[in-house]
Amino acid sequence: MASYRSIRDFDWPMFVLAVAICSMGVLQIFSATHDTKWGDAWWKQVMYIMVSIVIMWFATLIDYHTLLAQVPILYTASVVTLIATFLVGTKIFGSRRWIGYGSFKLQISEFVKLVIVLLVARYLTEIKTEQLELSDLFKLGGLVGVPMLLVMAQPDLGTALTYLPILVVGVFLAGLRWQHAAAIGVVIALILPLSYFFLKDYLLKDYQKARLVSFVNPSSDPKGSGYQVIQSQIAVGSGALWGRGVTRGSQTQNGFLPVPHTDFIFSAFAEEHGFVGVVVVLGLYFLLLMQIVQNAQMAPDRAGMYLCMGVAALLVFHVLVNVGMVVGRMPVTGIPLPLMSSGGSNTLSIFLMLGLVNNVRLRRFVN
Numbered sequence: 001m002a003s004y005r006s007i008r009d010f011d012w013p014m015f016v017l018a019v020a021i022c023s024m025g026v027l028q029i030f031s032a033t034h035d036t037k038w039g040d041a042w043w044k045q046v047m048y049i050m051v052s053i054v055i056m057w058f059a060t061l062i063d064y065h066t067l068l069a070q071v072p073i074l075y076t077a078s079v080v081t082l083i084a085t086f087l088v089g090t091k092i093f094g095s096r097r098w099i100g101y102g103s104f105k106l107q108i109s110e111f112v113k114l115v116i117v118l119l120v121a122r123y124l125t126e127i128k129t130e131q132l133e134l135s136d137l138f139k140l141g142g143l144v145g146v147p148m149l150l151v152m153a154q155p156d157l158g159t160a161l162t163y164l165p166i167l168v169v170g171v172f173l174a175g176l177r178w179q180h181a182a183a184i185g186v187v188i189a190l191i192l193p194l195s196y197f198f199l200k201d202y203l204l205k206d207y208q209k210a211r212l213v214s215f216v217n218p219s220s221d222p223k224g225s226g227y228q229v230i231q232s233q234i235a236v237g238s239g240a241l242w243g244r245g246v247t248r249g250s251q252t253q254n255g256f257l258p259v260p261h262t263d264f265i266f267s268a269f270a271e272e273h274g275f276v277g278v279v280v281v282l283g284l285y286f287l288l289l290m291q292i293v294q295n296a297q298m299a300p301d302r303a304g305m306y307l308c309m310g311v312a313a314l315l316v317f318h319v320l321v322n323v324g325m326v327v328g329r330m331p332v333t334g335i336p337l338p339l340m341s342s343g344g345s346n347t348l349s350i351f352l353m354l355g356l357v358n359n360v361r362l363r364r365f366v367n
Contacts, residue, residue, distance in 0.1 A: 009361065009362050010060070010358060010361075010362070011291065011295065011357070011358045011361050013287075013291055014288060014291040014292065014295075014354060014357065014358065015354075015358075017284055017287050017288040017291065018288060018339055018350075018351070018354055019049075019053075020284055021281065021284050021285065021288070021339040021340060022045075022049050022339050022340070022347075024269070024281055024284075024340060025045065025265065025337075025339060025340030025341065025342075026042050026045050026046055026049070027042075027246065028261070028265055028268055028269045028272070028340065029041050029042040029045050029261045029265070029342050030042035031246045031247045031249075031252070031268070031272060032252050032253075032257075032260035032261045032265070032268045033260075033261050034247060035253070036255075038261060038342075041261050041342050042342075044342070044344070045342050045343075045347070048343070048344040048347045048348065049347060049351075051344075051348065052347050052348045052350075052351035052352075053351060055348060055351060055352060055355070056351040056352065056354055056355035056358075057355065058355070059351075059352050059355025059356055059358075059359060060355045060358045060359050060362065061359075062359070063359070063363065064303070064304065064307060064356060064359045064360055064363070065303070067118055067356075068118060068121065068122045068125075068303055071115075071118050071119050071122045074115045074118065074119075075115055075119055075143070078108070078111075078112045078115045078147055079146060079147060079150065081099070081108045082108055082109065082112065082147055082150040082151065083150060084099065085097065085098070085099045085108050085109075085154065086150060086153055086154060089154075090105055095154050095155055095156055096154050097109060097154050097156050097159075106344075106345050107159075107343075107345035107346070109147075109151045109154070109156060109159045109160075110159065110345040110346050110348075110349040111345070111348075111349050111352070112147050112151070112163070113162060113163065113166070113314060113349055113353070114349060114352050114353055114356065115147075116144060116147065116163050116166050116167070116310075117166055117307060117310035117311060117314070117353065117356070118307070119143060119144070120140065120144070120166055120167055120170040120306060120310055121170070121303050121306035121307045121310060122303065123136075123139075123140050123143070124140070124170050124171070124173075124174040124302070124306055125301075125302050125303040125306060127174065129175075130175055131174075131175035131176070131177055132171055132174050132175055132176050132177070132180070134180055137171055137176070137180065137184075140167065140170075140171065141167065144163055144164075144166075144167045147163065148160045148163050148164075151163075156334070157333060157334075158321075158333035158334040158335040159334075159335070161317075161321075161333065161335075162314060162317055162318065162335065164317075165313040165314060165316065165317040166310045166313055166314055168313070169309055169310065169312075169313035170306055170309070170310060170313075173305070173306065173309060174306075218230050218328065227258070228258050228264070228332055229325075229328050229332060231251060231256045231257050231258065231267075232257060232264055232267040232325075232326045232327070232328070233326075233327060233328050234251055234256070235249065235251035235252060235256075235257050235264075235267040235268065235270065235271040236267055236270040236271065236326060236327055238250065238251060238271050239270045239271040239272065239273065239274040239275065239277075239278075240274055240275070241274050241275050241276060242273075242274040242275075242276055243270070243271065243272045243273040243274030243276070243277055244271060244272050244274075245272060246272055247272075248272060249268060249271035249272040250271075251267075251268075251271055252267075252268040252271055252272065257271075261341070261342045262336060262341050262342050262343060263322070263325075263332075263334055263335070263336060263337075263341065264326055265336075265337055265340050265341050265342070266278075266322060266323055266326045266337050266340070267326040269281065269340070270326075281340075282319075282323075285315075285319050288315070289312055289315060289316060292308055292311055292312045292315070292354075292357050293308070293309070293312055295308045295357050295358075295360055295361045295364075296308035296309045296312065296360075298361065298364045299360050299364060300360075300363055300364050300365070304360035304363070304364075307356055307357070307359075307360055308357050308360055311353045311354070311356065311357050314353070315338055315350075318335055318336070318337065318338045319337065319338065321333060321335045322335050322336065322337040322341075323337070338350045
C-alpha cells in the first residue's frame with residue numbers, strides 16, 4: 001500500500017520536467033563532443049541520469065524528518081570530507097575538488113549543498129520566535145560559512161557561492177527583521193570593495209581576479225581572460241531565431257567555444273537551437289521551479305517548506321549565474337547549468353534534492 005501511494009502521489013510533473021531538461025542536455029553534450037576526445041560524454045551522462053533517478057527514488061522514501069535528525073552527523077561528515085578532499089583529493093586544472101579512486105571520482109562540495117539545505121531547515125525550524133534575532137543569524141551564518149571557506153580553499157569559488165542563496169532565502173522566510181537586513185546590506189556594501197583591494201591576494205587566485213576584470217571589460221584581454229566570454233557571446237548571437245542545427249554550430253564545432261558540454265553548454269545550445277530553443281529550455285526551468293514552490297506551499301510543516309524553498313533558491317541561483325555568465329552579465333565562476341551540464345556529481349546532487357522535495361510532497365497529508 002505504501003509503495004502504491006508513493007507511486008500515485010509522486011510528483012510526476014516535476015520528474016518529467018527534470019528528465020526533459022536532462023534530455024536536452026544529453027542531446028547538446030552529444031552535439032558538442034561527437035568529434036572530440038570527449039566523444040563518450042553523452043553516454044556517460046545518460047548513465048549518470050539513470051543512476052540519479054534510482055537514488056532520487058530512495059531519497060523520496062526516507063522520511064525527511066529522519067534526515068533532519070541526522071544533520072549533526074551529516075554536517076560533521078561533510079566538513080571532515082571537505083578537509084580530506086583539500087589534503088588528499090585529486091588535483092585537476094589546479095584545484096583539489098574531487099575525491100575517489102581511478103576513474104571513479106566525486107565532487108564532495110556538490111553533495112554538501114544537500115547538507116546545507118537540511119542544516120538551514122533544521123536550524124530555522126527549531127527557532128521558536130516569529131522573527132530571527134541577530135545572534136541566530138550569526139550562528140547559522142557561521143555554520144554555513146565553515147564549508148564555504150573549505151570549498152573556497154580548494155579553490156572553487158563558484159560552488160562555495162551556491163551555498164549562500166540557501167541561507168539567504170531561509171533567513172528571510174524565517175522572519176529577518178528589516179533593520180537587520182538593511183544593516184547587513186550596508187556592511188556587505190562597504191566590506192566587499194575593501195576586501196577586494198586589501199585581501200584579494202589571499203582570497204582570490206590570479207585566474208579568479210582576471211575573470212573579474214574580464215567580466216567588466218572582456219576586450220581588455222581578448223586572447224586571455226576575456227576569451228571565454230567573447231566566444232560565448234559570439235556563439236549565443238550566431239544562433240539567431242532558430243539556431244544553426246544540431247552539430248552545425250560554428251563556434252561549438254570548430255573548438256572556439258571552451259568546454260561546450262560543461263560550463264558553457266548553454267552557449268552551445270543557444271547557437272544550435274536559437275532563441276526559440278532558449279525560450280523553451282528556460283520555460284522548462286521556470287515550470288520546474290514553480291512545481292518546487294508549489295510543493296513548498298503544500299508542505300505539512302515549516303521544515304518541509306524550508307527544504308523545498310532551499311532547493312528552489314539553489315536552482316534559481318545556478319540558472320541565473322550560468323546563463324548570466326555565458327551572455328557576459330556575470331563573471332565566469334564555473335557554476336554548471338543544472339540537469340544540462342555534463343557531470344556526475346552535480347547531476348546526482350540535483351536529483352537527490354528533487355527527491356527531497358518529493359519526500360516533502362508525499363508527507364503533506366500527515367498530521
